[in-house]
Amino acid sequence: MQHALTPTQSDFEPNMLSGLNPAQRSAVEAVNGPVLVLAGAGTGKTRVLTTRLAAILLNGLASPFQIMAVTFTNKAARELQERVSALVGRPTEGWFLGTFHSLCTRILRKHAERVGLKQNFTILDTDDQLRLIKQILEAENVDTKRTPARAVLAVIERWKDRGYTPDKVPATEVTQSGLYLKVYQIYQERLRTLNACDFGDLLLYNLVLLQNNLDLLQEYQHRFRYILVDEYQDTNVVQYLWLRLLMLTPDGQARNICCVGDEDQSIYGWRGAEIGNILRFEQDFPGAKIIRLEENYRSTGHILGAASALIAHNRDRLGKTLWTTASEGDRVRVQSLWDGESEARFVGDEVESFQRRGMSLNHMAVLVRAGFQTREFEERFLKIGVPYRVIGGPRFYERQEIRDAIAYLRIILVPEDDLAFERIINVPKRGLGPATMQQITTHARVNKIGMLEAVRQLLNTDAFKPKMRTTLQTFIRLYDMWCAQLQDLPHTDLTERVLEESGYIAMWQAEKTPDAPTRLENLKELISAMSEFDNLQSFMEHVSLVMEKTSSAEQEQVTLMTLHAAKGLEFDLVFLPGWEEEIFPSRRSLEENGMKGLEEERRLAYVGITRARKHAIISNVANRLVYGSWTNAIPSRFISELPAQHIETHAEAGMFGTMNRASFNSRGTSAAPAEFAQSSVMSSSFGKSHYPARPKTSFIEGRAERIEDEPTYKFRKGDRVFHQKFGYGTIELMDGPKIEVTFDMGDTKKIMAEFVVPESLAGEF
DNA sequence: AGATGTACCATTTTT
DNA sequence: TGGTACATCT
Numbered sequence: 001m002q003h004a005l006t007p008t009q010s011d012f013e014p015n016m017l018s019g020l021n022p023a024q025r026s027a028v029e030a031v032n033g034p035v036l037v038l039a040g041a042g043t044g045k046t047r048v049l050t051t052r053l054a055a056i057l058l059n060g061l062a063s064p065f066q067i068m069a070v071t072f073t074n075k076a077a078r079e080l081q082e083r084v085s086a087l088v089g090r091p092t093e094g095w096f097l098g099t100f101h102s103l104c105t106r107i108l109r110k111h112a113e114r115v116g117l118k119q120n121f122t123i124l125d126t127d128d129q130l131r132l133i134k135q136i137l138e139a140e141n142v143d144t145k146r147t148p149a150r151a152v153l154a155v156i157e158r159w160k161d162r163g164y165t166p167d168k169v170p171a172t173e174v175t176q177s178g179l180y181l182k183v184y185q186i187y188q189e190r191l192r193t194l195n196a197c198d199f200g201d202l203l204l205y206n207l208v209l210l211q212n213n214l215d216l217l218q219e220y221q222h223r224f225r226y227i228l229v230d231e232y233q234d235t236n237v238v239q240y241l242w243l244r245l246l247m248l249t250p251d252g253q254a255r256n257i258c259c260v261g262d263e264d265q266s267i268y269g270w271r272g273a274e275i276g277n278i279l280r281f282e283q284d285f286p287g288a289k290i291i292r293l294e295e296n297y298r299s300t301g302h303i304l305g306a307a308s309a310l311i312a313h314n315r316d317r318l319g320k321t322l323w324t325t326a327s328e329g330d331r332v333r334v335q336s337l338w339d340g341e342s343e344a345r346f347v348g349d350e351v352e353s354f355q356r357r358g359m360s361l362n363h364m365a366v367l368v369r370a371g372f373q374t375r376e377f378e379e380r381f382l383k384i385g386v387p388y389r390v391i392g393g394p395r396f397y398e399r400q401e402i403r404d405a406i407a408y409l410r411i412i413l414v415p416e417d418d419l420a421f422e423r424i425i426n427v428p429k430r431g432l433g434p435a436t437m438q439q440i441t442t443h444a445r446v447n448k449i450g451m452l453e454a455v456r457q458l459l460n461t462d463a464f465k466p467k468m469r470t471t472l473q474t475f476i477r478l479y480d481m482w483c484a485q486l487q488d489l490p491h492t493d494l495t496e497r498v499l500e501e502s503g504y505i506a507m508w509q510a511e512k513t514p515d516a517p518t519r520l521e522n523l524k525e526l527i528s529a530m531s532e533f534d535n536l537q538s539f540m541e542h543v544s545l546v547m548e549k550t551s552s553a554e555q556e557q558v559t560l561m562t563l564h565a566a567k568g569l570e571f572d573l574v575f576l577p578g579w580e581e582e583i584f585p586s587r588r589s590l591e592e593n594g595m596k597g598l599e600e601e602r603r604l605a606y607v608g609i610t611r612a613r614k615h616a617i618i619s620n621v622a623n624r625l626v627y628g629s630w631t632n633a634i635p636s637r638f639i640s641e642l643p644a645q646h647i648e649t650h651a652e653a654g655m656f657g658t659m660n661r662a663s664f665n666s667r668g669t670s671a672a673p674a675e676f677a678q679s680s681v682m683s684s685s686f687g688k689s690h691y692p693a694r695p696k697t698s699f700i701e702g703r704a705e706r707i708e709d710e711p712t713y714k715f716r717k718g719d720r721v722f723h724q725k726f727g728y729g730t731i732e733l734m735d736g737p738k739i740e741v742t743f744d745m746g747d748t749k750k751i752m753a754e755f756v757v758p759e760s761l762a763g764e765f
Numbered sequence: 766a767g768a769t770g771t772a773c774c775a776t777t778t779t780t
Numbered sequence: 781t782g783g784t785a786c787a788t789c790t
Contacts, residue, residue: 072779072780073779073780074779074780099779099780100780101779101780102780105780123780125780199779199780200780202780203780234779267777268777268778268779270776270777270778271777271778271779369776369777370776370777371776371777372775372776392778429766544780545780562776562777562778563777564776564777564778564779565777565778583776586776586777587776588776588777589776589777600777604777625781626775626781627774627775627781627782628781628782629781766790767789767790768788768789768790769787769788769789769790770786770787770788770789771785771786771787771788772784772785772786772787773783773784773785773786774782774783774784774785775781775782775783
């Protein structure tokens with residue numbers, strides 16, 4: 001039976017459906033049975049998801065606790081929670097709206113003992129995983145040079161992504177004469193004795209839980225009457241199997257599952273996402289309804305046209321035809337340049353030019369294939385004084401001082417957490433050498449106890465040297481005190497005490513490296529972040545699951561980030577530099593995954609173009625400095641896949657005759673013929689060479705060299721300087737060619753020294 | 766323990 | 781080229 005949702009039923013918010021187009025509306029209304037919403041870029045899929053969820057609730061089809069809505073990222077989860085909360089007019093706390101990992105953690109905590117864990121298990125991060133694997137490899141006498149822990153972990157994680165527990169790894173996957181499998185087995189045993197699991201386990205154990213416990217399977221099948229999944233194209237095998245167990249009845253009937261996704265935006269294959277899941281949806285869930293959202297509300301016509309034509313080159317897709325009622329807008333600009341430096345200068349100039357025409361820096365982004373590519377743009381932006389932010393740098397919770405602090409807290413919560421013990425026992429330095437460590441590890445292993453307990457036992461013997469004995473006794477006494485205060489003291493106060501009494505704060509205070517003050521700041525920030533949680537336990541949960549970066553600056557900034565990080569975002573103006581063979585598409589991707597790899601790269605290109613609302617500027621260079629040697633670069637094949645009617649091509653003056661076969665016509669479509677682009681990868685004609693003589697033509701006459709020709713002055717800390725954009729200020733810090741200046745306007749900025757003049761010369765500037 | 770030397774390597778990254 | 785992980789020296 002179909003429930004027709006109409007605004008008149010129950011307490012349905014009357015305007016909820018009114019703003020939806022017919023496709024969106026039908027995706028909301030098809031409440032029962034399996035539904036796949038194929039939502040292209042910028043078609044409002046989140047809106048559909050939230051409206052549908054609210055509609056189910058407000059029509060009384062289910063209570064909040066009978067609905068599960070899953071996302072991949074915390075950001076998406078938060079957005080979902082906020083929107084649903086706004087639609088239904090109450091908070092969504094405690095509801096099953098969240099990331100796969102957070103929901104799975106909740107479920108696993110309830111049934112931890114069924115997989116041999118205690119309820120308070122810890123979740124290891126990559127660092128701990130690697131250390132653990134390395135220990136195992138060393139114990140097995142494996143040469144960690146030839147078989148790095150990283151590689152072994154990658155294989156194990158892949159197995160976990162596919163749903164293989166150690167006993168279920170198929171014979172075909174077992175290589176290296178079974179070494180990896182053996183390590184996997186030992187690794188899992190060790191995790192269990194540590195009362196810990198890794199990120200992969202959170203999902204894998206949930207699958208195992210449902211597979212091996214009929215009662216639980218029935219309980220959760222009964223409980224979750226509606227499941228909504230965002231970004232379905234990103235699900236891996238475990239997530240898929242888990243969802244399928246929940247959503248298929250024993251006789252193969254699909255229940256009420258609604259997945260939203262876009263096969264053209266599947267860009268996480270390399271990390272286990274299985275695009276086949278979305279392509280196979282109809283077979284998996286018999287009777288599935290497929291609804292396509294094809295009206296794009298984001299981009300202008302040419303941008304959409306270029307992106308659609310590009311993605312049409314992919315074979316593995318279900319196919320959608322995006323359209324828009326927006327104007328044609330600007331054509332996608334394809335700009336060829338001499339080298340990376342002129343590319344950066346070009347982007348910088350365009351940024352300034354758009355800014356002059358009134359566009360906010362917040363609406364501009366530079367999207368690169370790989371993180372290292374941001375560097376030349378950063379340098380340029382520093383030079384010309386364009387504020388920018390880089391998304392995806394080191395995360396707050398990955399910083400050393402934060403991880404140390406958290407290790408202290410972990411061992412207080414979970415005494416058998418040996419990895420935390422190892423991390424902190426000699427930080428700050430307590431004079432523990434490898435010999436003492438060896439004693440402790442051996443005793444722990446022989447008696448199958450945690451290292452902390454091993455220390456306790458050994459203190460009752462005379463195993464330790466007198467000095468060590470006192471040190472360890474002091475440590476244990478402190479530790480016991482902290483544990484005792486766990487109940488009484490607020491967790492923020494406890495943390496402060498721990499960091500103070502352990503000498504950790506003192507350690508950084510004594511440190512005279514320039515980043516020591518920052519680290520102390522970070523520790524303060526950690527404590528203030530903690531205050532938002534009720535207790536230590538819930539904060540620790542947050543730590544392992546939510547690795548968020550706390551951004552502060554509220555100033556207008558250009559965004560620099562990888563294409564991956566840009567998924568789900570949009571900007572008025574998008575720069576897409578580095579569209580060259582071997583860089584984009586990335587060589588490794590093609591080498592390792594062939595056609596599949598190429599298609600994923602193409603989807604990445606598609607994601608990139610479709611981030612743009614009004615302007616997309618693609619660029620490529622003829623000469624690229626790669627790992628210190630100059631390389632002739634060939635325009636990406638993706639450029640030649642863009643249709644002529646949607647693009648306009650430009651080449652930097654001085655390019656002709658230098659670029660050889662790779663030269664472009666100054667207008668019309670690609671002068672890079674497909675056969676040419678194709679052959680480049682096959683016959684690695686991608687030769688390293690010496691730096692070609694750079695033509696002395698500047699890109700924009702009279703502008704480009706403006707800055708570089710300014711004389712550089714010898715500055716010292718404390719000098720008063722003047723900057724063209726930021727005005728007067730005082731030098732805080734010298735850092736090679738860069739300086740940190742606190743400007744009188746209030747901001748502290750890091751800029752190139754050559755871009756300021758002494759205060760006394762301000763008038764001549 | 767801290768400093769210096771050297772060999773190696775080099776996507777995408779969330780949870 | 782430049783960062784880093786590990787080894788060896790002081």
